[in-house]
Amino acid sequence: MTGRDGGRKAEQGAGRPTVRDVAREAGVSLATVDRVLNERPGVRKVTAKRVADAMARLGYQRDMAAANLSKRRHYRMAFLLAEGTNSFMHMLRDAVGNTASFTSMDRIDLRTVLVPPFDGPALAAALDALDPEEIDGVAVVATDSPEVRDAIARLSARGVYVLTLVSDAPTSMRARFVGIDNVVAGRTAAGLLGRFCPAPGRICIVMGSALLRDHVERRLGFETVIAREYPHLSCLPPIEGRDDAETVGRLLSAQLKAEPGIAGIYNLGAGNRGIVRALEERAAGPRIPVVVHELTPYARSALISGVFDAVINQDAGHEIRSAVRILKALIDGRPTFDAQESICIDIYMRDNLP
């Protein structure tokens, strides 16, 4: 509750330049510096330049903490996530909730908006429903459809910074994408499954929807590496399970029955429960190596019991926090610390479960 240091060691700062220093250096008044700094009208271009030069010379950096204190500014961000029972989306929602309680201290307010999954028009409508006067930044798990791209463009035009999260819409006006490189993720899955399947055979690929850019990219990466580096394996046409465990289970069961010689399974979407169920229902046969995505509770226990061999994961918490940091930087007009913001592709096996 109270600080443990008791303020014992309050020490003076290294004395970095303030607006007053800039004013003195530029030979103008504080008011003028303030006008330049906050882009208020009534400053001649020459004067503005003198101020800008003075700032550059002194290496002035505006103290955002003081500025925000004075402005009573709150950073208001919305996260648009798909509703439904998909575990990973749940993890994202939880991550937003957890993060919110910590960012509120820094005047960052987070709001979650749920939208129907796989539904471009609905997502676009949700984006349009956001009031630019009440929101400074948005992170959206994008379906890569024209409606969504347009809605993103409208929102950006109205001064709201938009980020895509987890699944990108590269040709949209989004300021940035926060998430893993899904082509690389697919390649990684192939590198693992390729090594886990020494004998020749075919591989089942399960995906959610060809509308989701992340799924499409994973498939691309996966098939490329399998074809190039593991010629003893071949990929069956993907099953589209709509990220729904029941559908996935049914379709996969059917494929396992119909296709002989299945050497491995790669689920690049959600619905891991369906994978487990299909494998349980299967008539006896040699163990089939399985690589899936997202370390959900189900995937976790399947790893432990040995049904799954590896899980490719993206840390939902990291992604949310990264999105928050990037949006804040965009809103502040600051550069982002890119090295910090690259989301890494985590590989989990039974031995390194967190």
Added chain:
Amino acid sequence: MTGRDGGRKAEQGAGRPTVRDVAREAGVSLATVDRVLNERPGVRKVTAKRVADAMARLGYQRDMAAANLSKRRHYRMAFLLAEGTNSFMHMLRDAVGNTASFTSMDRIDLRTVLVPPFDGPALAAALDALDPEEIDGVAVVATDSPEVRDAIARLSARGVYVLTLVSDAPTSMRARFVGIDNVVAGRTAAGLLGRFCPAPGRICIVMGSALLRDHVERRLGFETVIAREYPHLSCLPPIEGRDDAETVGRLLSAQLKAEPGIAGIYNLGAGNRGIVRALEERAAGPRIPVVVHELTPYARSALISGVFDAVINQDAGHEIRSAVRILKALIDGRPTFDAQESICIDIYMRDNLP
């Protein structure tokens, strides 16, 4: 330079409680609330409790930005890293440098102190040389020796928060350890190498020093899993290469020559260059799978060229930033956001290089 939003949307805060609200609620003056908040003397216990209750009732959270602004407080942190040519230490040093330029905005000053490697007394001396009046927090890559443990205890006693980084000293008074779980890392390496080596054989283990807790723990995790789950493999006694490429190369070359039937190599310390060199010098033979630690530039190119199969990595940047966040929270007397601070064990293969 200046914000792009032009302050267009300055909006009033949700109105969270301030010290004035607490004072009113508790029926005391501002001065008293301040005394309680900063643990200044001259407040009766009953009054302090009344204030604490009022804070709890209102859900008061001290505005750290405002407090720091007023205090002109700077968080001064020191990072004690091993000097030498070891690439991972270089990455840590670079990470400190990069982070410093971003944290200076938040009044966080970082300093790097280099100490000789594998030298408990020297590290202890470096810790003792820090002036508690000039440093609020320290992160140290610990050698787990009695001198170091004592020095950490002395520093903590003098009011400096101490964190161990990368390599822990669990029985010391360090407030916390920032780094990966090295037993798990060793197990993970075994899980990978075990699958990569289908044929029976022996495994070379290369470590830096038995003084480094992280190396000891990795070895433990590795040998446990190999023994339990991959009975066709057995581990040779570890080579101690002192994290030096030249030494590692020489000793490994000798072992490769002396021991027939080596099925795999696990380098759990630094000196990856030595591993590559020894493999190049080796008389022809079947390819030997290799798993190493830390994604240094050398390890990277060895992954690409196919000499290494997998690299277990800890992200130096994440670790430094996590250490900074935790130290800041400790200094502020705030709880830490633990979920955010667990450092994950990254597995890199050729296909998912960043």
Added chain:
DNA sequence: GCCGTTTTGAGTATCGTACATCAAAATCGG
């Protein structure tokens, strides 16, 4: 109930910035 000692209250200045107001100065058109 008096006296000396805590404990508490009230007020003020400060941090670095935002923002509004009013007056003074510079610039411009004609």
Added chain:
DNA sequence: CCGATTTTGATGTACGATACTCAAAACGGC
């Protein structure tokens, strides 16, 4: 070169806290 119109300066208040001082009030012991 005058009057109208920018552009600039000076000043004050606010943000939410810290940190002082000085005086008033409450407390404890005898």
